[in-house]
Amino acid sequence: MGSTTGPGTARTRDGRAGRPTLAVVGATGAVGGVILDLLSTRRNVYGEIRLVSSPGSAGRRLSVRGEPAEVVALAPEVFDGAAIAMFVVPDEVSAAWAPVAAARGAVVADDSNAFRMAPDVPLVVPEVNPDRVRDRPRGIVASPGCTTLAMIVALGALHRRYGLRELVVSSYQAASGAGQDGIDTLYAQMEKVGGDRALGNRAGDVRGAVGELGPFPAPLAMNVVPWAGSPAEGGWSSEELKIRDEVRKVLGAPDLRVSATCVRVPVVKAHSLSVHAVFRERVEQREAQAILAGSPGVVLCDNPELHEFPTPADVVGTDPTWAGRVRRSLDDPRALDLFLCGDNLRKGAALNTVQVAELIAAELTP
Amino acid sequence: MGSTTGPGTARTRDGRAGRPTLAVVGATGAVGGVILDLLSTRRNVYGEIRLVSSPGSAGRRLSVRGEPAEVVALAPEVFDGAAIAMFVVPDEVSAAWAPVAAARGAVVADDSNAFRMAPDVPLVVPEVNPDRVRDRPRGIVASPGCTTLAMIVALGALHRRYGLRELVVSSYQAASGAGQDGIDTLYAQMEKVGGDRALGNRAGDVRGAVGELGPFPAPLAMNVVPWAGSPAEGGWSSEELKIRDEVRKVLGAPDLRVSATCVRVPVVKAHSLSVHAVFRERVEQREAQAILAGSPGVVLCDNPELHEFPTPADVVGTDPTWAGRVRRSLDDPRALDLFLCGDNLRKGAALNTVQVAELIAAELTP
Numbered sequence: 001m002g003s004t005t006g007p008g009t010a011r012t013r014d015g016r017a018g019r020p021t022l023a024v025v026g027a028t029g030a031v032g033g034v035i036l037d038l039l040s041t042r043r044n045v046y047g048e049i050r051l052v053s054s055p056g057s058a059g060r061r062l063s064v065r066g067e068p069a070e071v072v073a074l075a076p077e078v079f080d081g082a083a084i085a086m087f088v089v090p091d092e093v094s095a096a097w098a099p100v101a102a103a104r105g106a107v108v109a110d111d112s113n114a115f116r117m118a119p120d121v122p123l124v125v126p127e128v129n130p131d132r133v134r135d136r137p138r139g140i141v142a143s144p145g146c147t148t149l150a151m152i153v154a155l156g157a158l159h160r161r162y163g164l165r166e167l168v169v170s171s172y173q174a175a176s177g178a179g180q181d182g183i184d185t186l187y188a189q190m191e192k193v194g195g196d197r198a199l200g201n202r203a204g205d206v207r208g209a210v211g212e213l214g215p216f217p218a219p220l221a222m223n224v225v226p227w228a229g230s231p232a233e234g235g236w237s238s239e240e241l242k243i244r245d246e247v248r249k250v251l252g253a254p255d256l257r258v259s260a261t262c263v264r265v266p267v268v269k270a271h272s273l274s275v276h277a278v279f280r281e282r283v284e285q286r287e288a289q290a291i292l293a294g295s296p297g298v299v300l301c302d303n304p305e306l307h308e309f310p311t312p313a314d315v316v317g318t319d320p321t322w323a324g325r326v327r328r329s330l331d332d333p334r335a336l337d338l339f340l341c342g343d344n345l346r347k348g349a350a351l352n353t354v355q356v357a358e359l360i361a362a363e364l365t366p
Numbered sequence: 367m368g369s370t371t372g373p374g375t376a377r378t379r380d381g382r383a384g385r386p387t388l389a390v391v392g393a394t395g396a397v398g399g400v401i402l403d404l405l406s407t408r409r410n411v412y413g414e415i416r417l418v419s420s421p422g423s424a425g426r427r428l429s430v431r432g433e434p435a436e437v438v439a440l441a442p443e444v445f446d447g448a449a450i451a452m453f454v455v456p457d458e459v460s461a462a463w464a465p466v467a468a469a470r471g472a473v474v475a476d477d478s479n480a481f482r483m484a485p486d487v488p489l490v491v492p493e494v495n496p497d498r499v500r501d502r503p504r505g506i507v508a509s510p511g512c513t514t515l516a517m518i519v520a521l522g523a524l525h526r527r528y529g530l531r532e533l534v535v536s537s538y539q540a541a542s543g544a545g546q547d548g549i550d551t552l553y554a555q556m557e558k559v560g561g562d563r564a565l566g567n568r569a570g571d572v573r574g575a576v577g578e579l580g581p582f583p584a585p586l587a588m589n590v591v592p593w594a595g596s597p598a599e600g601g602w603s604s605e606e607l608k609i610r611d612e613v614r615k616v617l618g619a620p621d622l623r624v625s626a627t628c629v630r631v632p633v634v635k636a637h638s639l640s641v642h643a644v645f646r647e648r649v650e651q652r653e654a655q656a657i658l659a660g661s662p663g664v665v666l667c668d669n670p671e672l673h674e675f676p677t678p679a680d681v682v683g684t685d686p687t688w689a690g691r692v693r694r695s696l697d698d699p700r701a702l703d704l705f706l707c708g709d710n711l712r713k714g715a716a717l718n719t720v721q722v723a724e725l726i727a728a729e730l731t732p
Contacts, residue, residue, distance in 0.1 A: 201682060205682075316568065331624065
């Protein structure tokens, strides 16, 4: 693209010649807020950055890279001249508008579920399958869901060494996976139950005390709820099947055996996962720990004798996947058990989308 | 033993001739309280009931079967004439005193971990292996731990039909598994965090707010803690290895593959388990559901479309194992995934001990 301005580039007053213009669709949402934070703190690879929202939030003034920016309403013209468009919006908005952005010449980095399983849309996790970002016939690159993203970087590293054959996953998912309504509901329920010592002893007493259930099918405060998503075939939930589909696609392992059970826990942010992974090769505990410790995007936190293991309260707000409790099965030398935590709004949503957009930017920038 | 009084029998004022005398050691503790409740509500099979505690609690007046009873201090003589002794006390107390009771002629139903893996002590779950109660060369019968008891009745029923080969278990364990200190700590932490919307967003903010950690190695309110027990070989925790040992012994399946991950959740009472069970035979979802629904001690609660699945808040205080989320693996026709909940102080401790004692009583009563 050289140094002249043109489609997908911008020349701004601080001399960002040749750098791609970025549109952030959904800038005023919860994930959008994290995106602006990341854009302001990571290496600056963009020219102009346009903040886009639904008409209802347009006109708001936000800040990105230390500069004020006014939010504009979503319309086809916002993509004119944009080389990259990040979408952090509900599925139906992405489904409707990502093709519009692509038709106007922007490469879309989409965080939603709208295109993840489309065969002509790559599903990209930069630490795992960065090369797939180049093969995007529709001009759209998708990111996996937050539960898959809480484990896929760690699993990808182990898969490269040992060859993953089977996964059994049980989740400990935060309320924020159900959006702002989930967060608000958990806080409201926590306020109602407080430290009330009369609760938690008789069936239903918590249910009678928490008030509104919000987006959850049962009380979340002082409880765990073995359900997320909508009903699917065979008693599975949509969230459980998504994990299976997404892990297979990102790892390029269509025959991988996956059984996931999704359970919501009374944690505000950061998903945790208990993972039983069976490999083709024999595994060694120390080597597996070293692989995880040496993998970009993963932090090993694994010394139980010193009370070192990841917990959601200790990793929330951070970028990496935290790995601990790494154990080789006592009954199968090819199986590892481990416990993983990751912030579902950062790597689980905003960060992966930002990383995908950076891969695209690197490709577009001379 | 006929109808005359003698060792292990008693004739009381309400005519319980021939029925065995029972000693309840640990009557003033948390599990002891549930024992007294169960003794007062289940079929009355005992003659005299003696309530026994440490010297510090002796002299307290409690109620059992609607009658007042004074607690006596633990001493060898309390077992004289007792046919059965329930022990619901810490491991070291059982280790020291159960042999004393047995030497005085009482058959011991022990709730502790002291004898569970002893080869000459049967480990009994009445719904699963009742016949093993008769083979007790030391006069001691042990009960499994509360986490094993949250699943073993359901697993035993499925094992009889399909032949269990492998188990992958992730737990969602209540604070009460760590005793009264665990319960008190969780309530105190819940009171401190309340519904504070400033918490849960930055690493460590919950840790800074909850106050004392009590028996837990990390904050439990607004968090999950992937650790229970003490460090064992290979990064495993003692609780995780106990589950493996106990399930194998109760099912009589010494080669069963078991990988367990124990995680504490901010729930006061009732343990939950996400179970992936691989069998020798092909399984069918509907048939597995029918087996569970038809098994004594198990309640099937499995209709996610109507928001019917077990949660700890909805089953606490009840006796059965609650089973839901029954699904056949999409990738292995011999594997089932399911979610189980059970009150860790009832079936998980008091109830199983009471049931074991009832088996012994039935054998001793003419």
